[in-house]
Amino acid sequence: MTALPSWAERPSPAGRTAKGLLLTLIVVSVLFPIYMVVLTSLSPQEAVTKAGGLVTVPDGLSFGAYRELFAGGVATRSVLVSLGVTAVGTTISLTVTVLAAYGLSRPGSVLHRTLLFTVLLTFLFVPGLIPSYLVVSSLGLLDSYWALILPSAVWAFNLVVMRAFFMNIPKEVTDSARIDGASEFRILWRIVLPMSKGVTAVIGLFYAVGYWNAFFNAVLYLNDNAKWPLQLVLRQYVLQGQSLITGQASVSSIPGQALPPSLAIQMSIVVVALVPVLFIYPFVQKHFTKGVIIGAVKG
Amino acid sequence: MPENHATTDVAGDLSAPATPVTASADGAGASAAAGAGTDRPPLRARLRRDWPLLLMTLPAIGLLAVFYYVPIMGSVIAFQDYSPYVGIKESPWVGLANFQWLILDASFWDATLNTLGITTFQLFFYFPVPILLAILLDSVVRPRLRLFIQSVVYMPHFFSWVLVVTLFQQMFGGAGLISQILRDHGYEGLDLMTNPDTFLLLVTGETIWKDAGWGTIIFLAALAAIDQNLYEAAAVDGASRWKRLWHITLPGLRPVVILLLILRLGDALNVGFEQFFLQRDAVGRDAAEVLDTFVYWRTLLTGEWSYGAAAGLVKGVVGLILIVIANKVAHRFGEQGIYKKS
Structure with missing residues (x-):
């Protein structure tokens, strides 16, 4: 389908130009801010001063901002926290979701309807903020990294998407394995999962991005800013223009208040928040365009 | 071509039972059908067969x-004067007192009105954008170009709200690029990030930038499901490009549009927490306080647990009622909705 079908009239030159311009504008509006942020983070201080703000034309190259950012202290630590939470959280979430999706994929099994309903009810009613907070607090999870993982470890939506995918796998395939004496765990691991690589990758990405971007759980449950994940530090540095006190690094006249971070440093944090998403995305996005995420379409 | 094929599969599913809750009805149907043929084995046998599934x-x-x-059970503290020191068991019951306070609380109503205002505004100025964008993308015939544009417009969906707000600030804030350019040319700077009057436009712009691309997926699937022969037949009969759009494309999208409108209605009280949380301080409470941020600031930070639980419970129950109503409307329209009539 590279060409227009024969019955379609050729679009007019004006129409083609307008469409081209519009599409270019859309693509540029997404890519340009990213370009500008990356460029500013890589520019030497003089270039940023000369530009009077964000750098739009390359003018020298400097990794100074990144060196400073990763010199230790709160920002470095927050990157490690976010990486750790993302890795552990995604592993837990994906494991729990795959298991439950398979466990719920056979209508007619014991308690099938009840358990499914237990999952689906979460779509209809949202418990309030306060009761959730009280539960996390009474479990002693305040100021613990587990508070960033456990309360949102299962997304019912992802579970349902995965289950729908598993249910589409021909019954004959799993039935014959069962007759051969394979256990359910073995069938899941050896047959069902290898047939579901695409959907597993997509759900894994959803979880990973969710953990990497997680903001609100940290605002709610972490009071100690030494434990903050990257998104909170990003807000502090960039949206509020404040450095966090990082031990010896604070050289300020107001005690307890560090100097505002330079624009290049601010932008380098933005880039650090952006980069993992940009890196994983190409590997997974082909599954979007291939239409693996039936569930997303359904839901 | 393989890629097209897959999308068609997806779209094929669209006409079939949609969303989550239907799945249960499906499951029930299937099991009923199975049950009709053979008698169910006794529970013990089924348990011996199914215990690994339960374990999983x-x-x-x-x-x-x-x-x-x-x-959810903890929401009972909405009917108490809860104190964490004595716990749920010992805290005194106060009936509906918290809800009475809530009704008399002007800032609760302000937050509710803001929330509904934002929902309504976005219904007109955000909701159609993914549809239009999908039609535009669908008209790109070269597969590689189309894939590239799709990849680019899906991407911002995966950025955090902190990141999106940051990028907008760098573009439209007081020290942002637009202000920079204006000042360079002798004009005054422009700060959209702290202006309550343009806040609706700002949040809608942010939402469009972040999610309109991702939102096209469902419409692209629906477009791919439209029978191409209809277009050919119409073209042969002399229907113009616009006529075909009006009489074939838009009717083809109708079921999905109705489904999504209904979902949106059921979700009317949720406008997204983080986006408003992040910008509330800069823009001010009058414009940016929504129900979720109200609960956070008015109650969590002051320790008025029961009051916050009451506000949360009202929001949850109203949301539930809206979903039920939305589904009734869907069935009236002859659409599936998010769960089937039972």
Whole structure:
């Protein structure tokens, strides 16, 4: 389908130009801010001063901002926290979701309807903020990294998407394995999962991005800013223009208040928040365009 | 071509039972059908057969029980004067007092009105954008170009709200690029990030930038499901490009549009927490306080637990009612909705 079908009239030159311009504008509006942020983070201080703000034309190259950012202290630590939470959280979430999706994929099994309903009810009613907070607090999870993982470890939506995918796998395939004496765990691991690589990758990405971007759980449950994940530090540095006190690094006249971070440093944090998403995305996005995420379409 | 094929599969599913809750009805149908043929084996035999499945489901159910069902039960503190020192058992019951306070609380109504205002505004100025964008993308015939544009417009969906707000600030804030350019040319700078009057435009712009691309997926699938022969037949009969759009494309999108409108209605009280949380201080409460941020600031930070639980419960129950109403409307329209009539 590279060409227009024969019955379609050729679009007019004006129409083609307008469409081209519009599409270019859309693509540029997404890519340009990213370009500008990356460029500013890589520019030497003089270039940023000369530009009077964000750098739009390359003018020298400097990794100074990144060196400073990763010199230790709160920002470095927050990157490690976010990486750790993302890795552990995604592993837990994906494991729990795959298991439950398979466990719920056979209508007619014991308690099938009840358990499914237990999952689906979460779509209809949202418990309030306060009761959730009280539960996390009474479990002693305040100021613990587990508070960033456990309360949102299962997304019912992802579970349902995965289950729908598993249910589409021909019954004959799993039935014959069962007759051969394979256990359910073995069938899941050896047959069902290898047939579901695409959907597993997509759900894994959803979880990973969710953990990497997680903001609100940290605002709610972490009071100690030494434990903050990257998104909170990003807000502090960039949206509020404040450095966090990082031990010896604070050289300020107001005690307890560090100097505002330079624009290049601010932008380098933005880039650090952006980069993992940009890196994983190409590997997974082909599954979007291939239409693996039936569930997303359904839901 | 393989890629096209897959999308068609997806779209094929669209006309079939949609969303989550239908799945249960499906399951029930299937099991009923199975039950009709053969008698169910006794529970013990089924348990011997199914225990691994139950074991697999257990971790997820456990997590939901602790972090979803326990908080729902904990909502009873809305009817108490709860104090963490004495706990739920010992805290005094106060009936509906918290709800009475809520009704008399002007800032609660302000937050509600803001929330509904934002929902309504976005219904007109955000909701159609993914549809139009999908039609535009669908008209790109060269596969590689189309893939590239799709990849680019899907991307911002995966950025955090902190990141999106940051990027907008760098573009439209007082020290942002637009202000920079204006000042360079002798004009005054422009700060959209702290202006309550343009806040609706700002949040809608942010939402469009972040999610309109991702939102096209469902419409692209629906477009791919439209029978191409209809277009050919219409073209042969002399229908113009616009006529075909009006009489074939838009009717083809109708079921999806109605489904999504209904979902949106059921979700009317949720406008997204983080986006408003992040910008509330800069823009001010009058414009940016929504129900979720109201609960956070008015109650969590002041320790008025019962009051916050009451506000949360009202929001949850109203949301539930809206979903039920929305589904009734869907069935009236002859659409599936999110769960089937039972």
